[in-house]
Amino acid sequence: MSDETFDLCPPQALPAEQLLEIFRQLIADGSWQRYSGPHGTALQQLLLHRHQRQHCHLGCSGTAAMELALRAAGVEAGAEVILSAYDFKSNFINILMLGARPVLVDTVPDLPVLDPVAVEAAISPSTRAVIASHLHGLAAPLSALSEIAGRHRITIIEDACQNPGACLAGQPAGARGDLAILSFGGSKLLTAGRGGAVLTDNPQFAQRITLHTQRGNDAWPLSELQAAVLLPQLQQLDQQNRHRAAAVRQLQAALADSPAISLLLSPEFCSTPVNPDGIATAAFYKVALLLHAGRIARDELSAACIRKGIPLHPGFTALHTIHAKSRFRTSGSLTNATRLAEQLLVLHHSALLQPGAELRQMADHIRTLAELRHSATW
Missing domain, CATH: 3.40.640.10 (Type I PLP-dependent aspartate aminotransferase-like (Major domain))
Incomplete structure (x- = not known):
């Protein structure tokens, strides 16, 4: 595995000049206040x-x-x-x-x-x-x-x-x-x-x-x-969602046969990422990946990816594990939620607007690191 790192600055929601023009207009007409x-x-x-x-x-x-x-x-x-x-x-x-x-x-x-x-x-x-x-x-x-x-x-x-x-x-x-x-x-x-x-x-x-x-x-x-x-931003949302959907499909292909890690995607998105009207069937603020190992391995994988500049973080902590039991009621088993809290990772959308070659390199890094952890040869 190479020593390459990624410099993924979060993409600007709007170009700086467009933001400045918006500010100029609001100052000129006084509407900002x-x-x-x-x-x-x-x-x-x-x-x-x-x-x-x-x-x-x-x-x-x-x-x-x-x-x-x-x-x-x-x-x-x-x-x-x-x-x-x-x-x-x-x-x-x-x-x-x-x-x-x-x-x-x-x-x-x-x-x-x-x-x-x-x-x-x-x-x-x-x-x-x-x-x-x-x-x-x-x-x-x-x-x-x-x-x-x-x-x-x-x-x-x-x-x-x-x-x-x-x-x-x-x-x-x-x-x-x-x-x-x-x-x-x-x-x-x-x-x-x-x-x-x-x-x-x-x-x-x-x-x-x-x-x-x-x-x-x-x-x-x-x-x-x-x-x-x-x-x-609303005017450009559909186009950016299509771009992110294409990036997720690229990640899906790169990780498809990995024994260590898998993308969690809906059947609707897998069959029809973008509908006939050009609207994505999923919007990815964060992409879910499930590591087929425990919490320690998940946290180590996240830390290793972050050191490479890849914004891959642990998912949410299960709510029943961080609050006093007197504050809530549970109903039935929480086995699935507990497993997700221990094994889920999320890739931030800043990674999805990168050029295709860089995205492929990121996917390769994630896969290699996950499989090293999965095989206990980290």
């Missing part, structure tokens, strides 16, 4: 159109968007909210902050998405909502979850922070939950440094969001400057 203005309105309208929604509230972060979605769903002290034991920790903390109880359930085997059977088994009279997160380019099973939620009269909150622009079962990510959230955080596929949005078709939910945010004015706003930076 407004509480609300044309750029925020235009962003709302574009998000509504792309996601086929009726209501959109812009906010300061994806975390704030999730809190608003939970409040809109009627989550309060004494309520329960079901979520995967393998999920972003702020979703868990948001539930606690409202005085409610998280209920942790398992994922499907070898995939970081909710198991609908486990979700239904976890429902109690106190259940108000289910958080269904699309993670690492893999979609939560919303058709099955929505059918279950409909029978039990509970709310589905679709966490689409990681996969903006993806077409899932013929609909945009963020279009199917009773409520959906987006994130515009600093490392996301759409970024304004910070920011988020809540989407819904339910006027009562939209009204509750407005009531919770109005403290004289919007308590958790997205600025005009942030909105102006996001608008051109």
Whole structure:
């Protein structure tokens, strides 16, 4: 294996000159300092159109968007909210902050998405909502979850922070939950440094969001400057998602027959990476790879790749292993989520916009290092 390292500076969301031109325009017309203005309105309208929604509230972060979605769903002290034991920790903390109880359930085997059977088994009279997160380019099973939620009269909150622009079962990510959230955080596929949005078709939910945010004015706003930076990113999102999809297919081919490591991809993406309308069937903020070895080997592989300049990091820590048991309830076995937390790695999207030759070299490095660890000859 060569001593080559990779210099993968995260790609700029927009070229520097384009950003400067946006700033010049906002300074010239004074809109950068407004509480609300044309750029925020235009962003709302574009998000509504792309996601086929009726209501959109812009906010300061994806975390704030999730809190608003939970409040809109009627989550309060004494309520329960079901979520995967393998999920972003702020979703868990948001539930606690409202005085409610998280209920942790398992994922499907070898995939970081909710198991609908486990979700239904976890429902109690106190259940108000289910958080269904699309993670690492893999979609939560919303058709099955929505059918279950409909029978039990509970709310589905679709966490689409990681996969903006993806077409899932013929609909945009963020279009199917009773409520959906987006994130515009600093490392996301759409970024304004910070920011988020809540989407819904339910006027009562939209009204509750407005009531919770109005403290004289919007308590958790997205600025005009942030909105102006996001608008051109949305225009180029489909093209960049296609580029990332092609890169993931290249990684898939490079790792296809490795006994040590495998990409976790949806059957829909494997059969149709880009649909006839030119929309990718998955959006990759991070790509999931499963190392067929334990946590120590996984962490060593990540460290070795990072030393090479490859942004390959451990996945999420299982929620039931980092919080006091008095703070949550579990339902059923969490075997699959535990395994993912010990063996999953995620490749950041900054790697996916590299030239093809460099991407192939990265894949070769990952494969070689993984197979060395797998064969215990590191």
